[in-house]
Amino acid sequence: MDRAIDATEMDVTLAGRVAAEPGGERIWRCFACGTCTASCPVTEVTERYNPRRIIHMVLLGLATEVLTSDFIWLCSTCYACYERCPQDVRITELMHAIKNVAVREGHVHPSFRAQVGLIRAHGRLYDITGFENERRAELGLPALAEQPEEYQQILASTGIEALVQPAEGGAD
């Protein structure tokens, strides 16, 4: 964002939408000290990800800039900020909440679309074929079985598939 904020574009409901998500409740506690950003291993390697800035953008209501961005998907979920935050904002869970809002409003990172497809197809992130079980048998390890049915039932029950429209068979 390299321009001045236009106050007429600010969506005052954004922070409330994030706070209504599980994990997002504590966003109001943030006093912008920057301990999160100073602790963040991703910030150490790229300026594109800055947790304090993201929280501040949500509080300002910069909905389009946040929810359609690539940067919200750059949290590695390491919990360094979560442990250090003096206001116990639980930032890792807050970042999950922001991404959940983005998904609900139609902005899903493609890598997650693929993961939903894999879980629906296999109940896991990897396809288990004869090859995998042969390798396992050579080492004396028990065979694995794919049991995706209960995952399909869970996915069908929560409405996630309508939001994400997973790739068929996990391929994207």
Added chain:
Amino acid sequence: MIEYALYLGCTAPVRTLNYELAARKTAGRLGIDLVDIEEFGCCGFPLKSVHHETALLMSARNLALAEERGRDICALCSSCTGTLAEANRILQADEALRQKINQKLEASIGRRYEGTIKVRHFARVLYEEVGLERIRQAVSVDLSGLRLAAHYGCHYLKPAEAHDHFEDPENPHSLDALIAATGAQSVLYEGREQCCGGGILGADEETALALPRLKLERAVKAGADALVVVCPFCDIMYEFQQRRIEKMHQARYGLPVLFYPQLLGLALGLSGDEVGLSLNRVKSKKLIEFAAREPASN
């Protein structure tokens, strides 16, 4: 007898068979009884970013499967451990949430979770339940002179609340103590608490790979003979991706990566084959020489 259901997760049983093999063998040597539950599947971690409730239902399903068999969960993957432990914590603490999740779980797959089990990482079971003293007594091979850099990763110990604060997230010590118990030397290095970057490999490879690069550099600088990990995803970042990171930066690290149970197995007198050492991609002469050491005869 220490009894658990072994939770393999998605990645370990497909991509890091050396880890699983060494964990099963060392568990057998140290009196940890592990049963397999065939129906275990994905823990829910990948979907936390997408849809909180779906991820929680997936976690609750796996917790319910273990509870049905009356076993606590022992997981190899740190992300599975963290995800299941956190789901367990909130489901145990919030009865209204547990009831809501149980209604949905019963309606969709006919299961319930009553909140009666605990979730542990394999390394934590070694540290807390087997204990350092028993490990020291069982060691039969001299590994002194092997210098190892402990990589704790993130979800093994954080969020600390989900792991009963068994570790200090700012200054963890369990893995260093476990390494020392084998007779090898644990070396300190800059940034040892830092993340492997695995969580964003799918979203942005270039950014993700910048994280392990820093750790490889720092561990090599500290004179480590190998990095010791307790999570399959950390291993993917440091070992599977190491050649690529070297090429991207015209660097040469050549740093072997060991799963802690492999190191432990070698110390207990298991052979390189028994701990799956041929599956480790980055080889070093020193490590091969240590792996070939014979147990002391007494």
